[in-house]
Structure formats: structure tokens, C-alpha cells
Amino acid sequence: MTNDRKISDLGEFGLIDRIAAKVGSAAGVITGIGDDAAVTAMTQGMQLLTSTDMLLEDVHFRRSWHDPYRLGRKSLAVSLSDIAAMGAIPRWALLSLAIPADLPLDFIDDFTRGFLALAAEQGVALIGGDTCTSRAGLVVSVTIMGEQLPGRILRRSGAQPADDIWVTGRLGDAALGLKMLGFDSAQPPGSAPTGSAMAAGCSLNGTEGKDYLLSRLLDPTPRVSTGLALAESGLVSSMIDISDGLLADFGHIAEQSGVGGCICIDNLPLSAAFRLCAGKLPELHDQMALAGGEDYELCFTAPPENREKIVECVKKSGVEVTPVGIVASLPGVAVVRADGTPCTLQIKGFNHFK
Amino acid sequence: MTNDRKISDLGEFGLIDRIAAKVGSAAGVITGIGDDAAVTAMTQGMQLLTSTDMLLEDVHFRRSWHDPYRLGRKSLAVSLSDIAAMGAIPRWALLSLAIPADLPLDFIDDFTRGFLALAAEQGVALIGGDTCTSRAGLVVSVTIMGEQLPGRILRRSGAQPADDIWVTGRLGDAALGLKMLGFDSAQPPGSAPTGSAMAAGCSLNGTEGKDYLLSRLLDPTPRVSTGLALAESGLVSSMIDISDGLLADFGHIAEQSGVGGCICIDNLPLSAAFRLCAGKLPELHDQMALAGGEDYELCFTAPPENREKIVECVKKSGVEVTPVGIVASLPGVAVVRADGTPCTLQIKGFNHFK
Structure with missing residues (x-):
């Protein structure tokens, strides 16, 4: 002992x-x-x-x-x-x-x-x-x-209008895992639990899905080999990691590149466990996918003509990449549904001290 | 406001x-x-x-x-x-x-x-x-x-037997400053004050001496230009900064160089404020000078034939250097008085967790 x-x-x-x-x-x-x-x-x-x-x-x-x-x-x-x-x-x-x-x-x-x-x-x-x-x-x-x-070296500042916005892996799993522990990613874990009522709504079949979501929170995978492959490919114009949610982190790219963008919420890559757990709670679903923190996936931008080469380039690193939107020349980040209708959400990324 | x-x-x-x-x-x-x-x-x-x-x-x-x-x-x-x-x-x-x-x-x-x-x-x-x-x-x-x-680049591991042991500046001032605030450098400031009785014994004339000692604790001077001059001179065999007291920090040089040494406590450079404050409290005096933490002076070793060149070398950086002992081939660090008699002290350097 x-x-x-x-x-x-x-x-x-x-x-x-x-x-x-x-x-x-x-x-x-x-x-x-x-x-x-x-x-x-x-x-x-x-x-x-x-x-x-x-x-x-x-x-x-x-x-x-x-x-x-x-x-x-x-x-x-x-x-x-x-x-x-x-x-x-x-x-x-x-x-x-x-x-x-x-x-x-x-x-x-x-x-x-x-x-x-x-x-x-x-x-x-x-x-x-x-x-x-x-x-x-x-x-x-x-x-x-x-x-x-x-x-x-890839920076936040290189995005160009008409570039695709891409993400690696799946979004929202870590934030949903945190929610299942009774916390909200818009609040530090030190706060009193507030999400237990919603977490109770996440009725997963068995523990496999829950274990997966928790593992994404507790043991995230840094996308080192994917980031490196993209940097060496010369196909990418800007990159950031998604630690505060896609909306906030693409917002940093937009701000530092002097551009804006449009993200299609229905194109966000979501895990089977995420869909199963959050699928019947639309508000939670959209909040976690767009603004859930701690996924540690990558968000990057690239000219649309590089689309096929990018998919090919990251294949070796075993990670999927998904185009989720388009860089625009006007500032501001819009979120739309697949049919083009605007998505109006009260979204907040995590912000210490606030 | x-x-x-x-x-x-x-x-x-x-x-x-x-x-x-x-x-x-x-x-x-x-x-x-x-x-x-x-x-x-x-x-x-x-x-x-x-x-x-x-x-x-x-x-x-x-x-x-x-x-x-x-x-x-x-x-x-x-x-x-x-x-x-x-x-x-x-x-x-x-x-x-x-x-x-x-x-x-x-x-x-x-x-x-x-x-x-x-x-x-x-x-x-x-x-x-x-x-x-x-x-x-x-x-x-x-x-x-x-x-x-x-x-x-100077490391802890280069000291040779018969090298001089040198220190920059003055020793013990920061530890005495901490003592005057009611703490002991062998304990973290978070502990309950224990040294206030002894601190009360530090009867300084006016505030100048006290302000000086406190400033050595609260705003220590990193010896960057002196360290750099010594490195560029090629005169020095090993170096360390004194953050846990000379005895402990020269101990690291001795251990990593596979040597020992003898430090003459009466040769340690002490400030006027230190002498005034601690002079009548021999045990405190020796403890602070030899094992007081946070001085952020340098301790280094150099062949004895480099003695004059070393004094010349550091003159530009405006810091005094003092030889305080000799590196020995046998392990262990001895402390002696100027007349060669052994100094027997119960000395402890600061150690987190202990």
C-alpha cells in the first residue's frame, strides 16, 4: 500500500x-x-x-x-x-x-x-x-x-475573403461532457453546478457514449500531426485551436485577419454520442456545438481550390476535416442553417473574470 | 479615483x-x-x-x-x-x-x-x-x-578542487528583511509568524537600514550583467544563483561537480544594515548570512590564479565580488571561522513541502 x-x-x-x-x-x-x-x-x-x-x-x-x-x-x-x-x-x-x-x-x-x-x-x-x-x-x-x-508557421491573421473555414474532428463533445458532470462551459468548473437539470435530459443508452464524451473533456487529443501536415502543405491561410468554442475562436481569426465569415451550423461535425445526447435539446445542441469550450480541435482557413488536396493532406494523420463556412470580407461572424436562414442564438464563449 | x-x-x-x-x-x-x-x-x-x-x-x-x-x-x-x-x-x-x-x-x-x-x-x-x-x-x-x-554557458557542474568560491554583492539581507516582517526564511511566508521576538531584537537606528533590508527582499537585483561578464571572460568554472542560501546553493555546485568545499563564515560579505541589525545576535547572524534565502546573488568558482582578473572583470557591472572559500576534492561542505576553527551550526535551507 x-x-x-x-x-x-x-x-x-x-x-x-x-x-x-x-x-x-x-x-x-x-x-x-x-x-x-x-x-x-x-x-x-x-x-x-x-x-x-x-x-x-x-x-x-x-x-x-x-x-x-x-x-x-x-x-x-x-x-x-x-x-x-x-x-x-x-x-x-x-x-x-x-x-x-x-x-x-x-x-x-x-x-x-x-x-x-x-x-x-x-x-x-x-x-x-x-x-x-x-x-x-x-x-x-x-x-x-x-x-x-x-x-x-501558420497564424490567425492570414484568412482571405472566399476562403473555406475548416475544422478538424468533432465539436462540442468536451462541453457536453462537462455538462454531464453538472457544469456549463460558459462558467468555470469552480462555480456551483447549474447544468444538472439539463444533464439529466441527456439520456444516453449505456455508458459508452457518456465515457466517450467525458474522455474528450478529460483527455483531449492535441492535433499536432494534423497541424504540422497542414503547415507543411502550404494549402492553409490561417489557423487557431478551438479552446473557447468555434464561434469565439474563428472570431479571433476574423478579427486578426480583418475579415468576417459565415458558419453553417448544420455542417458542424458532431459525434454520434453528441447527437444522441443533445439531439433532442436544440438550444443545448447548438450552444455546445458552436460555443462549447475545450475541444482542442483546429479551425483553419484555405482557398476553396485547395479543398480536395486538404482532405488528402490530413488523411495520413487519421483525423477528419470538415468545411463549415466561408470567410467574408465584411467584419462579423454570421451563423446560418443549411437552408440559409439565419440562426439567432444567445451564444457566449467562456471568458475568465466575466 | x-x-x-x-x-x-x-x-x-x-x-x-x-x-x-x-x-x-x-x-x-x-x-x-x-x-x-x-x-x-x-x-x-x-x-x-x-x-x-x-x-x-x-x-x-x-x-x-x-x-x-x-x-x-x-x-x-x-x-x-x-x-x-x-x-x-x-x-x-x-x-x-x-x-x-x-x-x-x-x-x-x-x-x-x-x-x-x-x-x-x-x-x-x-x-x-x-x-x-x-x-x-x-x-x-x-x-x-x-x-x-x-x-x-556556465553550469553547476564545472567546479574543480582548489578553485576559489566567490559570491557577488551581500548575503543575508533578504532573509533578515523577511525576519523583520516576522517570518523565517526556513518557513514559507504563509506560515504563522514565528520570528517576531527576534525581529524585535533587531534594533535599527532609524528606518534607512530597515528599508534597505526590506528592499533587498521585495525588489532583488538579478545579477545579469555580472553573470554575463563572467561567462564571457572564460575565467569561471561553475556558477549558480543564491536563492536558498549560500550553504545550500554551493552544496548544489559541490554535488554536481563531484567535489566539496570549505566556506569561511567570517569572509561573507555583509551589508552595514545587516551588521547593525544582526551583529549582536550571533546565531541569527550566522544563520541569515549562510543560509538565508532570496538574495539572488551569484555564487561561482574559479581557479585561484584568476583572482585579480575576476575583480577587474566584474568592476564594470558595479557589483563587488568576494572570495568566501575553497573547493575541496572530498565531498561535503565545511564552514570555518577566520582562525580555522570549525563553525558548528544547525543550519537549514528552505525546502518546500518539508
């Missing part, structure tokens, strides 16, 4: 040694964990891409429903998704943990195992971080570094 | 825009705040150095005694100190903030002003970060990136 071991038995340096012992050597890492700073060597001619994310207990996750292994994976996945959205190659990560004194050591072991498993899958090396005590819940902060040739 | 403005009036994206508006363009920054990841260009032939630190309210600082401007400076300074310790050139920073909903906007404005002021002084560009709500206190996470030619 190891369940009652505490971090305090190890101490700060014991914990760092324990994590470092699980990290192997990796390409480009000159000095990893254990000095004042990590030293890495970039590939010649490439530019550096960096992004950072914080995950706080009772804001981004609850220990009651997020198992430590998948929390470790997700902590890295959300940052990997940012690198994927730039079409870059992820290389190195820093992991900081502020840990409540009473957290079982097994929790950190499982968290680390999850983090390092996804890192290995994606060819990312853990090269450093910080550990300290927390007086109020677990805090995770991850910084990811990647690289790419200057001409291949 | 702006004191009652709250972050919630701005929202997440308003806050990001507000911070981004204060950041200018900078060398090597291709894409700064506002995309999924920042894009930067390294100097050809240089390696990348990265380090990250978290600062938590009521663990690393208290809002009751750390004003936001100096907290912003210190949040960057502790990471800059890591880059300084590698002898590298700091370039870019990421700043993540988890903010309690009731925090006045002025606090974040002043914090940002302090952070960006030190960034400008050190030629560092803020290129990205993350913001979210916190349900328990302000959380700050900073990642710093620097660069240096491979042959110039």
Missing part, C-alpha cells in the same frame, strides 16, 4: 529527483532538469514557438472527476494544442506544480506518468520546471516550446 | 489587450502577444536557455507587505537570476496570472508596470502568457528565455 505517502516525506528536492528520474535523454537537450536553466539546441534555420497555460484546481478541473493520469496528459495537451495551431513541431516542455501539502504522492506519480506518456507520444522532452507548496489546491503551469521554418 | 475598478469589468480578453498595449516591439520577436504561440528568432549559433518560476500569494509573498509594483519586478527578477546564473543573455518572457475576482485592477496595473520596467531595464520582451481566475490568492508564473554561445 502506497496510498498514504505524502509529498512532505520526499521534500522539494526529492520530488524533483523523483520526476527527473523518469525523464530520458532527448534530441536537442543539452542540459535538462537540475541546473538553473535548461539548455537546448534549436534546429538551424527554424524559429522558436512558445506558449504557456495554467490549470487551477476548482477553476479548470476538480480532483473529484479528473483522475491524475488524464490530468497530467491534459496539462500538456492544452499547450501542445497551441503549438499544433501554429503548425509547429513541439520539442520541449517546462512543468511547474504548486502542490497542497496533503496531496498523496501517488497523485503526483500518476499525474507525472500521464504528462510524460503524452510527451513521449509527441516527441516532447521535459527539461525543467518549478515545484512549491500550495495553500489552496493544485496549480499546474506548463510552458511548451516548438520550432518551425519561418515560411511554414 | 480608480481604486475600485475590478478585473471583472475588463474580462479576460480586455485584460490581455490592456497588458499587450504596454508592450513595445523588440529584437527577435516575430509574433508577440495575441496568437496561439509567440514566435521568436534566436541569434545564429546560440543555444536556448529556459527557466520558470511560480510565486503564490501566502506562500512566496503576502499582499499586506509586498506592494504590486515591486512584486511585478520580483516576479521577473527571480527568473532573470536563473538566466544570470548560466551566464546567458535574457531575451523573452511569458507571464501567467491567476487572479482573484476581487483584486483591484490597479493592483494588476502596478504589477504589470513593475514587471515591464525590469523587463525594459534588462532588454527582455514580454511575448505571451495566460490569464485566468483564481479562487484562492494571486498566482504568478513566469517563464524566461535567454541565449548564449555554447562555449560560454
Whole structure:
């Protein structure tokens, strides 16, 4: 039995040694964990891409429903998704943990195992971080570094009028998973549960569909290989990851590209589990699909003449892509039904502090 | 009057825009705040150095005694100190903030002003970060990136027997400042005050000495230019920054270099304020000087024949350096008086979780 071991038995340096012992050597890492700073060597001619994310207990996750292994994976996945959205190659990560004194050591072991498993899958090396005590819940902060040739990096700012708007995978699954836990993606998990009445309406047959939706929330798949394939193809004009819902995130592309767009809500790719669960609740269905957070799919734009090549290009990465709308020259993002009638929804993406 | 403005009036994206508006363009920054990841260009032939630190309210600082401007400076300074310790050139920073909903906007404005002021002084560009709500206190996470030619980077692992052990600046001031606030550097600030009786023994004449000691705690000076000068001189065999006290931090050099050492406690450079305050309390004096945390000075080793050149080398950076001991071939770090008698102290450096 190891369940009652505490971090305090190890101490700060014991914990760092324990994590470092699980990290192997990796390409480009000159000095990893254990000095004042990590030293890495970039590939010649490439530019550096960096992004950072914080995950706080009772804001981004609850220990009651997020198992430590998948929390470790997700902590890295959300940052990997940012690198994927730039079409870059992820290389190195820093992991900081502020840990409540009473957290079982097994929790950190499982968290680390999850983090390092996804890192290995994606060819990312853990090269450093910080550990300290927390007086109020677990805090995770991850910084990811990647690289790419200057001409291949994809930004939010390149969308052109008449481009297609594309998305990878399926939308709304993570938000529906959160709803099934009794929360709303327009509110942080730390809020009091408000969605339980609606969640009760999600009558799934058996647990398979529910497990699938929860796995999309708890263990999202960063679309690294797809993002990279699209960047290398030269077919794409702009890209972003969908962390706050398609409507909000395509809105960032539109704003930074100086364009607008029209999204056809009936074209959004939805999973069988999503349709089964939300199909009879039209308002929930549209809200989750258009504005549900945390899918970590990619949204990108490309000239319409590239349509077939794009489908071909992403086939290798095993992810489906779906055209869901058209970039327009006038600002603003409209949402329409398949028959062209406007869709009038009161949609809010997630916004911290609001 | 702006004191009652709250972050919630701005929202997440308003806050990001507000911070981004204060950041200018900078060398090597291709894409700064506002995309999924920042894009930067390294100097050809240089390696990348990265380090990250978290600062938590009521663990690393208290809002009751750390004003936001100096907290912003210190949040960057502790990471800059890591880059300084590698002898590298700091370039870019990421700043993540988890903010309690009731925090006045002025606090974040002043914090940002302090952070960006030190960034400008050190030629560092803020290129990205993350913001979210916190349900328990302000959380700050900073990642710093620097660069240096491979042959110039200084590590903890290069110390050789018979090398001198050097330190920059003055030791113990920050720990004594913390003591004067009623805390002990061997305990996190979040603990109940225990040192007030001893702090009361620190009878300083007037406030000048006290203000100086507190400023060393609240607004430490990262020794970037000194670290860089030493790295470029080729005179130094190993280096580390003193964040946990000289004894603990030279201990890391000793361990990673496979050596030991002897430190002469009577040679430690102490400020006038430190001597005045702690001079009549020998136990406190020795504890603070040898094991007081958060000085963010540098400790380095160098062959004894380089002694004069080292003093000359750092003169330009305006910081004094002092030889405080000798590297030994046998493991273990001994502390002696000027007459060679062993100094027997019960010393503990700071260790999270213990």
C-alpha cells in the first residue's frame, strides 16, 4: 500500500529527483532538469514557438472527476494544442506544480506518468520546471516550446475573403461532457453546478457514449500531426485551436485577419454520442456545438481550390476535416442553417473574470 | 479615483489587450502577444536557455507587505537570476496570472508596470502568457528565455578542487528583511509568524537600514550583467544563483561537480544594515548570512590564479565580488571561522513541502 505517502516525506528536492528520474535523454537537450536553466539546441534555420497555460484546481478541473493520469496528459495537451495551431513541431516542455501539502504522492506519480506518456507520444522532452507548496489546491503551469521554418508557421491573421473555414474532428463533445458532470462551459468548473437539470435530459443508452464524451473533456487529443501536415502543405491561410468554442475562436481569426465569415451550423461535425445526447435539446445542441469550450480541435482557413488536396493532406494523420463556412470580407461572424436562414442564438464563449 | 475598478469589468480578453498595449516591439520577436504561440528568432549559433518560476500569494509573498509594483519586478527578477546564473543573455518572457475576482485592477496595473520596467531595464520582451481566475490568492508564473554561445554557458557542474568560491554583492539581507516582517526564511511566508521576538531584537537606528533590508527582499537585483561578464571572460568554472542560501546553493555546485568545499563564515560579505541589525545576535547572524534565502546573488568558482582578473572583470557591472572559500576534492561542505576553527551550526535551507 502506497496510498498514504505524502509529498512532505520526499521534500522539494526529492520530488524533483523523483520526476527527473523518469525523464530520458532527448534530441536537442543539452542540459535538462537540475541546473538553473535548461539548455537546448534549436534546429538551424527554424524559429522558436512558445506558449504557456495554467490549470487551477476548482477553476479548470476538480480532483473529484479528473483522475491524475488524464490530468497530467491534459496539462500538456492544452499547450501542445497551441503549438499544433501554429503548425509547429513541439520539442520541449517546462512543468511547474504548486502542490497542497496533503496531496498523496501517488497523485503526483500518476499525474507525472500521464504528462510524460503524452510527451513521449509527441516527441516532447521535459527539461525543467518549478515545484512549491500550495495553500489552496493544485496549480499546474506548463510552458511548451516548438520550432518551425519561418515560411511554414501558420497564424490567425492570414484568412482571405472566399476562403473555406475548416475544422478538424468533432465539436462540442468536451462541453457536453462537462455538462454531464453538472457544469456549463460558459462558467468555470469552480462555480456551483447549474447544468444538472439539463444533464439529466441527456439520456444516453449505456455508458459508452457518456465515457466517450467525458474522455474528450478529460483527455483531449492535441492535433499536432494534423497541424504540422497542414503547415507543411502550404494549402492553409490561417489557423487557431478551438479552446473557447468555434464561434469565439474563428472570431479571433476574423478579427486578426480583418475579415468576417459565415458558419453553417448544420455542417458542424458532431459525434454520434453528441447527437444522441443533445439531439433532442436544440438550444443545448447548438450552444455546445458552436460555443462549447475545450475541444482542442483546429479551425483553419484555405482557398476553396485547395479543398480536395486538404482532405488528402490530413488523411495520413487519421483525423477528419470538415468545411463549415466561408470567410467574408465584411467584419462579423454570421451563423446560418443549411437552408440559409439565419440562426439567432444567445451564444457566449467562456471568458475568465466575466 | 480608480481604486475600485475590478478585473471583472475588463474580462479576460480586455485584460490581455490592456497588458499587450504596454508592450513595445523588440529584437527577435516575430509574433508577440495575441496568437496561439509567440514566435521568436534566436541569434545564429546560440543555444536556448529556459527557466520558470511560480510565486503564490501566502506562500512566496503576502499582499499586506509586498506592494504590486515591486512584486511585478520580483516576479521577473527571480527568473532573470536563473538566466544570470548560466551566464546567458535574457531575451523573452511569458507571464501567467491567476487572479482573484476581487483584486483591484490597479493592483494588476502596478504589477504589470513593475514587471515591464525590469523587463525594459534588462532588454527582455514580454511575448505571451495566460490569464485566468483564481479562487484562492494571486498566482504568478513566469517563464524566461535567454541565449548564449555554447562555449560560454556556465553550469553547476564545472567546479574543480582548489578553485576559489566567490559570491557577488551581500548575503543575508533578504532573509533578515523577511525576519523583520516576522517570518523565517526556513518557513514559507504563509506560515504563522514565528520570528517576531527576534525581529524585535533587531534594533535599527532609524528606518534607512530597515528599508534597505526590506528592499533587498521585495525588489532583488538579478545579477545579469555580472553573470554575463563572467561567462564571457572564460575565467569561471561553475556558477549558480543564491536563492536558498549560500550553504545550500554551493552544496548544489559541490554535488554536481563531484567535489566539496570549505566556506569561511567570517569572509561573507555583509551589508552595514545587516551588521547593525544582526551583529549582536550571533546565531541569527550566522544563520541569515549562510543560509538565508532570496538574495539572488551569484555564487561561482574559479581557479585561484584568476583572482585579480575576476575583480577587474566584474568592476564594470558595479557589483563587488568576494572570495568566501575553497573547493575541496572530498565531498561535503565545511564552514570555518577566520582562525580555522570549525563553525558548528544547525543550519537549514528552505525546502518546500518539508
